[in-house]
Amino acid sequence: MTDRLGGGVRRKRPTMRDVAREAGVALRTVSRVVNSDPTVGAHLVSRVQAAISALDYAPDERAQQLRRGTSGTIGAAVRNLADAHPVLSAVDMASRSHGLAVLAMSTEDDEAREREAVMSMCGRRVDGIVIEPIGTSHDYLSAELAGGLPLVAVDRPCGGVEADAVLSDNAAGIGMAYRQLSVHGHRRIAYIGDDERIFTGRERAAAFRACVAASGGPLSGMVHPGVVTSSRVASALASVLSGPSPATALITGNVATTIEALRYLGADAGRLALVGFDDFTLADILRPALTVVAQNSAEIGRTAIDLLTARAADPGRPVQTVTIPVELIARGSGELPPPV
Amino acid sequence: MTDRLGGGVRRKRPTMRDVAREAGVALRTVSRVVNSDPTVGAHLVSRVQAAISALDYAPDERAQQLRRGTSGTIGAAVRNLADAHPVLSAVDMASRSHGLAVLAMSTEDDEAREREAVMSMCGRRVDGIVIEPIGTSHDYLSAELAGGLPLVAVDRPCGGVEADAVLSDNAAGIGMAYRQLSVHGHRRIAYIGDDERIFTGRERAAAFRACVAASGGPLSGMVHPGVVTSSRVASALASVLSGPSPATALITGNVATTIEALRYLGADAGRLALVGFDDFTLADILRPALTVVAQNSAEIGRTAIDLLTARAADPGRPVQTVTIPVELIARGSGELPPPV
DNA sequence: CTGAAAGCGCTAACAC
DNA sequence: GTGTTAGCGCTTTCAG
Numbered sequence: 001m002t003d004r005l006g007g008g009v010r011r012k013r014p015t016m017r018d019v020a021r022e023a024g025v026a027l028r029t030v031s032r033v034v035n036s037d038p039t040v041g042a043h044l045v046s047r048v049q050a051a052i053s054a055l056d057y058a059p060d061e062r063a064q065q066l067r068r069g070t071s072g073t074i075g076a077a078v079r080n081l082a083d084a085h086p087v088l089s090a091v092d093m094a095s096r097s098h099g100l101a102v103l104a105m106s107t108e109d110d111e112a113r114e115r116e117a118v119m120s121m122c123g124r125r126v127d128g129i130v131i132e133p134i135g136t137s138h139d140y141l142s143a144e145l146a147g148g149l150p151l152v153a154v155d156r157p158c159g160g161v162e163a164d165a166v167l168s169d170n171a172a173g174i175g176m177a178y179r180q181l182s183v184h185g186h187r188r189i190a191y192i193g194d195d196e197r198i199f200t201g202r203e204r205a206a207a208f209r210a211c212v213a214a215s216g217g218p219l220s221g222m223v224h225p226g227v228v229t230s231s232r233v234a235s236a237l238a239s240v241l242s243g244p245s246p247a248t249a250l251i252t253g254n255v256a257t258t259i260e261a262l263r264y265l266g267a268d269a270g271r272l273a274l275v276g277f278d279d280f281t282l283a284d285i286l287r288p289a290l291t292v293v294a295q296n297s298a299e300i301g302r303t304a305i306d307l308l309t310a311r312a313a314d315p316g317r318p319v320q321t322v323t324i325p326v327e328l329i330a331r332g333s334g335e336l337p338p339p340v
Numbered sequence: 341m342t343d344r345l346g347g348g349v350r351r352k353r354p355t356m357r358d359v360a361r362e363a364g365v366a367l368r369t370v371s372r373v374v375n376s377d378p379t380v381g382a383h384l385v386s387r388v389q390a391a392i393s394a395l396d397y398a399p400d401e402r403a404q405q406l407r408r409g410t411s412g413t414i415g416a417a418v419r420n421l422a423d424a425h426p427v428l429s430a431v432d433m434a435s436r437s438h439g440l441a442v443l444a445m446s447t448e449d450d451e452a453r454e455r456e457a458v459m460s461m462c463g464r465r466v467d468g469i470v471i472e473p474i475g476t477s478h479d480y481l482s483a484e485l486a487g488g489l490p491l492v493a494v495d496r497p498c499g500g501v502e503a504d505a506v507l508s509d510n511a512a513g514i515g516m517a518y519r520q521l522s523v524h525g526h527r528r529i530a531y532i533g534d535d536e537r538i539f540t541g542r543e544r545a546a547a548f549r550a551c552v553a554a555s556g557g558p559l560s561g562m563v564h565p566g567v568v569t570s571s572r573v574a575s576a577l578a579s580v581l582s583g584p585s586p587a588t589a590l591i592t593g594n595v596a597t598t599i600e601a602l603r604y605l606g607a608d609a610g611r612l613a614l615v616g617f618d619d620f621t622l623a624d625i626l627r628p629a630l631t632v633v634a635q636n637s638a639e640i641g642r643t644a645i646d647l648l649t650a651r652a653a654d655p656g657r658p659v660q661t662v663t664i665p666v667e668l669i670a671r672g673s674g675e676l677p678p679p680v
Numbered sequence: 681c682t683g684a685a686a687g688c689g690c691t692a693a694c695a696c
Numbered sequence: 697g698t699g700t701t702a703g704c705g706c707t708t709t710c711a712g
Contacts, residue, residue: 102444124402333692
């Protein structure tokens with residue numbers, strides 16, 4: 001049901017022509033004043049400005065863009081607009097400092113929606129796109145990329161096309177989490193995280209396996225990548241905590257998993273050492289407060305805009321993947337000792 | 341530093357003309373095909389479509405909009421893009437079902453930024469604006485409103501201009517919270533919330549005072565509206581909990597206050613009955629789990645879009661304020677008994 | 681320093 | 697059914 005707005009009568013907006021007529025000058029002069037061209041006589045400037053405010057004139061950016069050939073806008077296709085989204089916020093800020101507006105659209109974690117959103121951005125001729133990729137194949141963008149559209153992926157790389165990317169140092173993060181737990185005496189450490197079909201799920205699970213291998217700890221039954229649902233996390237956790245030699249510590253691979261794990265553990269949360277990948281607002285008021293590997297979202301967003309502007313300035317530059325360091329924030333849950 | 345993108349050479353995009361030439365038809369025919377006008381011969385349709393995909397043509401929406409006179413976009417000016425924003429999400433969804441795109445911009449809780457964002461939306465000739473007002477005066481919009489711009493405020497009303505609004509039932513929510521605590525035996529109930537200069541802060545504090553008055557409870561020293569900072573909430577809480585007859589229960593007026601209160605209480609959180617205004621993602625995994633008055637953000641967003649479309653269809657309709665019911669979600673913290 | 685004319689990419693009246 | 701012609705609101709050569 002596409003019922004574009006505008007059924008009712010809406011007083012016509014004043015156009016530049018109207019202003020010109022009102023001020024008794026040529027169209028071109030109004031344009032100059034609007035764009036603060038210094039080569040206009042002070043006298044005319046004030047007359048035009050008077051006309052502008054008398055008519056409440058505001059230039060139509062679409063027409064400006066059309067004529068100028070640039071939109072002054074970058075698109076941000078993110079997983080959703082509802083959850084905390086520090087990267088989007090950082091992108092927004094960084095863009096503003098470049099004089100660019102941000103057109104944010106959500107992909108709802110859906111491949112088709114992502115494509116739709118991105119295509120709509122292209123239709124609006126955005127000057128660049130920041131994408132948090134969902135789909136595994138992004139070759140629907142290859143034409144745009146070949147045409148020089150600056151595109152940068154955040155959090156995960158795009159699939160099937162060459163594009164700049166800004167990623168967190170997943171391996172280092174898992175390493176920090178593992179080391180923290182080891183240092184506090186844990187030998188039997190488990191991991192529950194995203195499906196390995198997802199880039200970050202794959203990277204983090206692999207890093208975890210590498211840590212276990214390097215430390216000579218037990219691996220069997222300790223790694224549980226998979227879809228993040230309440231029931232899947234619950235059963236993984238149940239399996240990890242049962243048997244003759246249960247895990248004494250857990251690493252969760254993303255916020256959703258962390259939360260599901262906490263939900264499952266309930267009042268027993270204080271009896272299992274826990275380090276979560278990715279920080280979230282209330283992690284510090286949980287009891288025990290949650291130790292996390294925090295991604296530097298602000299830096300990710302800033303870097304994304306840097307890459308975007310760099311590519312816009314030089315479309316031929318080599319494609320680049322930037323890895324942003326993560327940080328361990330010890331708050332208590334990761335420093336719990338193993339039971340004696 | 342306004343350095344609009346586009347420094348580098350970017351291959352010119354194909355235009356409708358190019359498609360027409362490629363397909364050997366007139367411009368108008370391509371336009372018809374693009375807009376799926378049924379009056380085009382099947383033969384030509386396929387020829388045009390072949391040309392379109394051969395050239396990777398995508399219509400320029402700005403030009404379409406300019407010509408059509410409508411943008412197919414609504415603006416959403418919200419406090420920020422970082423925090424959870426279910427209203428924005430709902431606006432997004434509801435808009436999509438009307439075939440409208442959403443241009444989301446953050447106001448960063450700043451009056452000047454709000455104005456900037458809204459003006460930029462007007463410059464883009466959005467078909468309507470959903471705003472979470474920050475400033476107290478919105479008469480910079482009066483010209484747009486007079487011109488028929490559909491505008492709807494969410495969460496709080498606009499100041500100084502007549503505009504539709506969608507608000508939560510603050511008074512009822514405070515009433516629910518108060519009643520829940522009363523029912524569980526509390527007589528000395530305190531309130532800490534937003535500054536009364538803020539609309540919701542004012543409404544909720546007033547409702548609280550009315551509840552106390554109606555129930556004949558003690559009022560003096562129990563109401564603490566003010567700016568929500570860590571220190572202000574801490575000192576309010578300290579004052580409320582000290583003295584000969586301290587409060588045994590607390591109502592917090594917004595999420596930020598709730599969280600600061602929990603931070604201050606720390607391990608003692610289980611000893612003070614607490615009901616927070618507004619739900620948040622992790623309220624259920626706290627211990628005790630948090631009893632809240634939940635606003636129906638999804639309904640707020642949907643209603644906002646309904647009002648927007650209604651006004652677009654009939655600019656002369658009377659201005660309307662819709663109040664959305666809230667709901668008490670009992671999770672434990674609000675059902676704690678007073679100490680004996 | 682200012683103004684007339686062309687045209688950005690597209691759609692909407694009209695002819696054919 | 698299809699092509700021609702205007703023009704949306706603006707910027708921008710290029711003359712005055």
